[in-house]
Amino acid sequence: MDDGRRSLEEIEQIALGRRSLTLSEDEERAVTRAHAFLCEAIDQRRRIYGVTTGYGPLATTNVDPKQSALLQQNLVYHLCSGVGEPLSLRHVRAMMVARLTSLVRGHSGANPVLIDRLQAWLDVDLVPEVPARGTVGASGDLTPLAHLARALSGEGRVSLRGGRWIPSREAHQQLGWKPLVLRGKDAIALVNGTSATAGIAALNATAAQRALKLSTLLVLLYAELLAGHREAFHPAIGELRPHPGQRQLHHWLWSLSADSGALTPWQPTPEPLPDMPDNIEQHRPLPQDAYTLRCAPQALGAVWDVVEQHAQTARIELEAVTDNPLLFADDDLVLHGGNFFGQQLAFASDYLNNALIQMALYSERRIARITDPAKNKGLPAFMQPLDTGLHSGFMGAQVSATALVAELRSQAMPASIQSIPTNADNQDIVPLGTIAARRASNSLEQLYQVLAIEALVLVQGAELKNMSSLSLASRSLCTWVRELAAPLEQDRPLAEDIARLAQALADPDKTASLTALLDAEG
Template sequence: MASKADAIFVMDGPLSVADFVAIASGSRRLALSERVSAGIAAAQARMARCIKENRLVYGVTTGFGPLANAWIDGAHVEELQTNLIYHLATGVGAPLSWVEARGLMLSRLISMAQGHSGASNALVCLMVACLNAGLAAVVPEKGTVGASGDLTPSAHMALALMGEGAFLTRAGETRDSGEVLREIGLQPHRLAHRDGLALVNGTSAMTAIATLNQSRAERAADWAFRLTTAHAEILRGKAEAWAPAFGAFRPHRGQIEAHLRLNRLIEGSRRVDRQRAASLRLQSADFDAEGIQRREIAHQDPYTIRCAPQILGAVLDVLRFHRDIVTVEMNAATDNPLFDTDEPFALHGGNFYGQHIAFAADALSPAVVKLGILSERQLARLVDPAMNHGLPAFLQPYKTGLHSGFMGCQVTASALVAELRSQASPASIQSIPTNANNQDVVSMGTIAARKCRNALDELFRILAIQAMACAQAVDIETRQGEAGFSPDALSLRDFVRRSSRFLHHDRALGGEIETLASRMANPFEEEFLR
């Protein structure tokens, strides 16, 4: 039986976010349908005809950017394309992760597969072979403004395909790309016609990162739902505010879904209070002679429980917006120029401009930060003996004071929220002219996508801390007898316990936080139950 990694995904139409993640992560191999291959060949033929007819084709018969007024003789086309890669390979900083760099190559390939790029069949086949061999180019993450596409990171990908850069293997080893290509029976690519420009001119880096962000953000939202319901069960919250009628009265799609999901997750729980506040009747004994209420009747939870449908519902709606943008962008032709078999000339325009992704990433980032804030505030209530309904201080049930339990963890969560807030300024408005004012307004889409990715990294750490605290609280309650937790709360506890045991006495928890955060973020973690 073939393993997941051996399964073939045949590209013959639009890809979904799940398709993209599966290929980029190496759990699916890739093949192109005959229809897609024919479209790629037709675009290449259209481009070749334009060149033969001595028509103007930007970046093929002209120079680049502000030098586009320079006419280039056809005898120098390979030198022109190669020099394009050389002058753009100026990236700096840490490399993209293995999956992000593969996503960059896949995103560029999908754009070519739309049949408007003019890239050669040999280049396309090489990219497919590299993806199927588990390779990712070593690509520095900084140096693109996302205007004429992700020129700089894509140039480093091109260097690898030319045998002059480096590949990152699945095992994390950095190797000379020419050597790797020879080992797997492939030749380094010589850039012909428009191949250099086809590799760099488009929104591929930002689209790849944003698409992977979408998958991770959806997973983070799933965890936020589960942790919120576990939190409500631990503190014996009131389910009235989660009644689906509220979603019907305020019919945002996300809020409607949030009410349904929250109620589904607490099915089987005997800890949440399902009594309606209006069913309570005040008695004369509740008041003194002057009409002052003798006792407080707690009928509403704090916002971390009561307003969860509104918070999480808004996050779901932002996620839906972000998903729509990245799905369209992922399946689009983002080159310049573009070739249409029904048009006699090349079409010159600006499909490489990354504003859609920039705005979408900057819209998703605040939602990610808000999930971190919600998680930290729920955690703070859980560890505070003044608010946690009788649980021990900082969830340390033995020799409190000698041991401090989750005190340090909550400080770390607070610090991570501070980092999220300090880095929350939108990137999409940070335009700065460059390229001799040819690029006089730029998108900063890749910076926006990277900022969102970094925010997700911190969010999963906060969620991991909260998950450990929830598991601790569930165990404390269940060790005192039958506690009536829902099956979902117990499965959450069990998930945590596979990598972080009950905190009897203080121990260093930093490594456990990182391990659990990684497991929670992993889309192929089979133990995660949706």
């Protein structure tokens, strides 16, 4: 049996418009079975929240099934209260994928026609305008999903194939479609779930995994520029502190550095101490490196643990049915509960956000050390090779990295603990998961900007040292960066280089050759 599970990477590709979403036969049958069961339950005049009753505190009121279409339409109308700038097209597509993935489990009762239309919207790249703010994530992501439902009904605005916003009805006319009329449980099945949060979290998960892998490659190049001690990467160190992330980072860094001639090699048998007086030699090189290098497996390993925990939470949520009520056709049951309450993703997103901020901090500290001539072992100040003083090199870029980290820190307050009762105290606790997921997404964007600055600086350093002894991984990174940004010989504006490189680093396809270096090591 094909359970239709989709990996985070597949969902990312669909959200980016680089892959189609295909439903399995099992999913199509499950949708048909659940909808038939719903129709039968309505004919029996069973009490079903949001189908034969009002909503929220008004659920005590009964609604004639003949008013089904108007009830569903009014649900969409009163929830279309989102404000602020629109969510990005990729976030909305991810939301649509997450909603479809939940509905096709066969416990929501959505009309198969609705399922087909959602799938068709993704295929032709028709994306509704969805305001970013206005959901507390308590009864699901009611507000953003309502804007999707409104667009499916031929109202609001949409973007077709990435174009400008146009009226939804105009797009329907261009495509030869009739807007949907939502009936039965269609509207509440659409809006009453965690799919905005889950979709954004899915994209955050893959972007965070990618950022960690790229940061690992940058750490290796940084270590080579400073002739760091390879000993700190030894896997035996991780075995004695067996956190999965730390062990993974030891494995990656040890394996990738095996062919490096730039690191200080590890000697299983240390040299004996020379005869010397007891006084300390003040100017001998330290036998151990600064923590940005020596503690990289511990620091980034801890981040990897958080990233993987967040990814697992996103995977589980994307395999879940998160609306209310839930239909169990095989057992003749309609159960009312709270699967729409997005607390798990709220906690996971806040936890991820802390790790992302810390990863940006590590990068900024590496940039600071490698551009400081008092600490960078012979490299010029701010990597400026010609007429230092007349030219300032990466001085401004280093300040920008510091500013980005400062701003990230100011956005570190958890959203998941900010519960405010609403909805006439019906929603007396709320998780605010969408805010947490959006914040983590913003942090990822700024993290990639910091990593872009670091990549520019480190590659410049490698060229200034003319380091033919770099590891294959570092040489590959240098080649990749140089395809996007030229060396800095004389001062020039760097904003465009940083933006172009940050965008490329965040792209799963453009960085595939780099992340494959780590994936090959397991």
